[in-house]
Amino acid sequence: NAGVTQTPKFRVLKTGQSMTLLCAQDMNHEYMYWYRQDPGMGLRLIHYSVGEGTTAKGEVPDGYNVSRLKKQNFLLGLESAAPSQTSVYFCASRERTGDGQPQHFGDGTRLSIL
Amino acid sequence: SQQGEEDPQALSIQEGENATMNCSYKTSINNLQWYRQNSGRGLVHLILIRSNEREKHSGRLRVTLDTSKKSSSLLITASRAADTASYFCATAAGTASKLTFGTGTRLQVTL
Numbered sequence: 001n002a003g004v005t006q007t008p009k010f011r012v013l014k015t016g017q018s019m020t021l022l023c024a025q026d027m028n029h030e031y032m033y034w035y036r037q038d039p040g041m042g043l044r045l046i047h048y049s050v051g052e053g054t055t056a057k058g059e060v061p062d063g064y065n066v067s068r069l070k071k072q073n074f075l076l077g078l079e080s081a082a083p084s085q086t087s088v089y090f091c092a093s094r095e096r097t098g099d100g101q102p103q104h105f106g107d108g109t110r111l112s113i114l
Numbered sequence: 115s116q117q118g119e120e121d122p123q124a125l126s127i128q129e130g131e132n133a134t135m136n137c138s139y140k141t142s143i144n145n146l147q148w149y150r151q152n153s154g155r156g157l158v159h160l161i162l163i164r165s166n167e168r169e170k171h172s173g174r175l176r177v178t179l180d181t182s183k184k185s186s187s188l189l190i191t192a193s194r195a196a197d198t199a200s201y202f203c204a205t206a207a208g209t210a211s212k213l214t215f216g217t218g219t220r221l222q223v224t225l
Contacts, residue, residue: 004156031210042202042215043157050210058212090156099144099211100164105156 002026006091006106013081013113021076021109023091030096032074033058033103034066036087043090049074050096081113120203120216128224133190135219137203138183144206146179147213148188151200160201161188193223 004025013019023032030051035043045058047066055066063085065077074093078085088110092103121136137146145164149157163170163179163186170177176189190197200220204213 033212035215040217042204042217043213045212045214048210048212056210059214092157094211099206100162101211102147102159102162103157103213105149105158107154107156 004091004093004104004106006089006109008109009107010110011112013078013111015081015083015113017081018077018079019081019111020078021089021091021111023074023076023093023106024072025074025091025093025104026072027093027095027104028071029093029104030071031094032068033092033094034064034074034076035090035092036060036085037090037108038087046076046089083113085111086113087111120201120219122219123217124220124222126222126224127193129193129195131193131223133193133197133221133223135188135201135203135221137186137188137216139186139203139205139214139216140184141205142207143181144208144211146177146186147204147206148175148177148186149202149204149215151202151218153199157202190221193221195223195225197221198223 033048034046049068052071092105094103095101147162148160200218202218203216
């Protein structure tokens with residue numbers, strides 16, 4: 001049981017390039033989330049999804065787009081990368097039922113924008 | 115903006131000692147959760163306490179919640195070197211149980 005898998009694990013981009021981060025979960029979870037983690041700060045929510053075909057903005061959505069075409073996958077896109085988007089990106093998922101369900105996290109994608 | 119702040123930012127103790135971390139938050143919550151993050155890894159859920167609970171235990175972990183003060187504490191008893199990690203509190207509120215994380219406490223447990 002892999003849980004939440006993120007690809008790639010590391011990536012270096014040049015300013016203005018685009019890329020897509022992939023998150024896949026095999027737990028049949030309805031809810032999925034994308035966070036970024038910067039030094040000295042906790043995780044900040046970028047976008048989230050409450051089910052296949054749905055997405056919603058989180059705290060820091062600017063510069064990012066997401067898609068949830070399949071229940072198990074949640075994609076995060078950077079259309080035109082900027083140095084301010086250098087960060088570690090985490091994906092998480094959780095069950096829909098009950099407010100006491102924990103979120104399950106992947107191991108992150110470390111992204112550097114030069 | 116961060117929902118909460120954690121105190122201390124860093125904590126260094128010896129194996130066998132207890133470690134206490136505090137978390138403060140700003141708005142009403144449904145529940146508060148604690149997560150651990152080992153270096154270079156994702157977050158792992160430790161324990162959840164609901165807004166109508168005051169204290170909860172799980173193994174060597176003890177969590178308290180004071181909603182009147184908007185604060186929580188995590189106590190790790192008889193710490194081990196393997197407990198070395200960053201610890202984050204996260205508050206859940208609203209739809210989709212979105213979490214808002216604190217800034218974290220870095221715990222170092224030495225032999």
